Amino acid sequence: AQSVTQPDIHITVSEGASLELRCNYSYGATPYLxxxxxxxxxxxxxxxxxxxxxxxxxxxxxxxxxxxxxxxSFNLRKxxxxxxxxxxxxxxxxxxxxxxxxxxxxxxxxxxRP
Amino acid sequence: xxVVSQHPSWVICKSGTSVKIECRSLDFxxxxxFWYRQFxxxxxxxxxxxxxxxxxxYEQGVEKDKFLINxxxxxxxxxxxxxxxxxxxxxxxxxxxxxxxxxxxxxGDGTRLSIL
Numbered sequence: 208a209q210s211v212t213q214p215d216i217h218i219t220v221s222e223g224a225s226l227e228l229r230c231n232y233s234y235g236a237t238p239y240l241x242x243x244x245x246x247x248x249x250x251x252x253x254x255x256x257x258x259x260x261x262x263x264x265x266x267x268x269x270x271x272x273x274x275x276x277x278x279x280s281f282n283l284r285k286x287x288x289x290x291x292x293x294x295x296x297x298x299x300x301x302x303x304x305x306x307x308x309x310x311x312x313x314x315x316x317x318x319x320r321p
Numbered sequence: 322x323x324v325v326s327q328h329p330s331w332v333i334c335k336s337g338t339s340v341k342i343e344c345r346s347l348d349f350x351x352x353x354x355f356w357y358r359q360f361x362x363x364x365x366x367x368x369x370x371x372x373x374x375x376x377x378x379y380e381q382g383v384e385k386d387k388f389l390i391n392x393x394x395x396x397x398x399x400x401x402x403x404x405x406x407x408x409x410x411x412x413x414x415x416x417x418x419x420x421x422x423x424x425x426x427x428x429g430d431g432t433r434l435s436i437l
Contacts, residue, residue: 239425250327250414250430251365297364301425308355309425313364 209234211300213312220288221320228283228315230298238300240281241309242272245295254296257281268292293319324348325417327429335437336407342400342432344415350395351417355426356388359412371398405436 210233243251255266262274272283298312326345352373357365369379371392389401416426
């Protein structure tokens with residue numbers, strides 16, 4: 208079955224430190240991959256996406272993600288975290304047989320220490 | 322600006338009340354819309370897919386009679402939580418697919434439903 212796994216429920220980093228949020232997907236064929244951010248009580252904002260080509264993709268707000276086929280992973284990174292980055296982050300995948308249904312990971316809550 | 326408008330953003334009501342949530346696509350037509358439910362500190366759970374002019378498709382385990390979905394026009398889908406009870410309290414989010422994989426869905430800002 209198609210699934211997306213985010214193994215870290217929450218992560219705490221100090222402001223200015225680097226960040227990596229993990230994401231793995233299952234189900235043989237490579238899906239389209241996305242990272243969304245959700246601030247408390249709000250909807251989702253697309254950070255970045257991967258379809259094909261360059262495995263390192265750049266997104267908004269200084270985020271980037273690297274696709275690694277061998278590991279079925281699409282980890283999100285940021286070199287220097289800002290306090291405003293504290294939010295919930297969701298990895299999602301879309302398999303082209305799914306009628307544009309996104310499969311979401313369970314989310315990772317990012318806490319930023321001053 | 323927002324391409325999917327969801328209303329209301331927050332509603333508090335008494336147990337037994339029915340609550341309607343609207344999801345509108347702005348500047349584009351959506352023959353399909355998705356309804357998600359999100360419990361605190363959890364991920365989005367797809368509840369159903371609404372289809373303009375036909376019945377919604379519900380995910381396994383979702384009560385069709387509890388969560389009525391109507392997609393009467395190409396820009397409006399509604400979710401009605403019937404006879405709501407405290408356990409129905411949650412954050413409900415709608416989304417509309419754009420038809421392109423590059424931006425698969427535009428999300429509404431969500432509705433926080435609190436049943437007293």
